[in-house]
């Protein structure tokens with residue numbers, strides 16, 4: 001369904017845009033229908049840039065992104081099938097309008113012919129699906145609602161569009177622990193209905209909770225990807241191991257330096273420079289930058 005093939009993104013930075021920064025380097029992976037894939041990596045590894053390219057908010061520099069075989073084409077038809085939700089739910093709402101105006105906009109754009117009473121019923125059903133009480137959220141301004149309620153409103157909006165893929169970029173990082181689990185469970189329910197989710201996070205435990213497959217990014221490139229159980233249970237790349245071993249050591253400072261090891265996967269070939277260690281479990285050379 002969603003396919004990224006050798007995707008690279010460079011930004012022009014510095015005076016007059018004279019310098020180029022490669023934010024994403026040769027990334028290849030796919031998301032199939034009804035699957036949750038988590039895209040994991042530390043800050044600056046290129047996760048959001050990938051999400052924005054999938055949503056057509058940034059063009060790719062090279063490579064291709066296709067959805068159902070067609071290139072990403074921002075516009076009404078594309079956003080009927082693919083939607084994004086971001087870290088800060090407040091940024092998705094205009095503070096001077098009531099929060100549920102997002103539903104009116106969906107109706108105007110996609111469901112103009114649906115009679116108002118029928119539309120109101122659909123909105124209420126979508127709100128109940130995301131475990132919101134319509135009476136408590138409809139008619140309120142964004143500042144009168146919590147972050148968790150606003151994220152759920154955005155998920156309800158996606159349900160009304162009957163989308164196929166949700167790009168969820170750090171959507172739980174501003175929520176408290178219990179609301180976070182509620183929203184994750186909600187995503188799991190959506191998955192059970194056949195929706196695909198690209199779940200972007202720097203939090204490994206959240207990715208582990210939800211995703212069938214995990215893609216680990218470092219400095220813009222994929223260093224490891226595969227079934228979540230394999231990547232978490234048998235991490236092959238030193239960076240993945242470092243990420244995993246850092247989880248319980250919250251009291252210790254983060255060590256940015258990935259231990260340099262013998263290059264186990266050097267020139268073994270494979271998709272996008274990755275070596276297929278076990279079926280579906282891919283890993284990059286541990287010294288990719290030098291070898």
Ligand SMILES: Nc1ncnc2c1ncn2[C@@H]1O[C@H](COP(=O)(O)OP(=O)(O)OP(=O)(O)O)[C@@H](O)[C@H]1O
Pocket residue numbers: 011012013021022023041042043044045046047048049050202
């Ligand atoms: N518009 C831009 N112009 C120049 N550089 C950018 C731009 N957007 C992102 N970058 C750079 O691209 C790299 C990847 O950024 P990105 O936001 O994708 O990382 P991330 O993994 O999502 O980080 P975080 O978890 O902190 O959101 C960073 O070095 C960032 O500074």
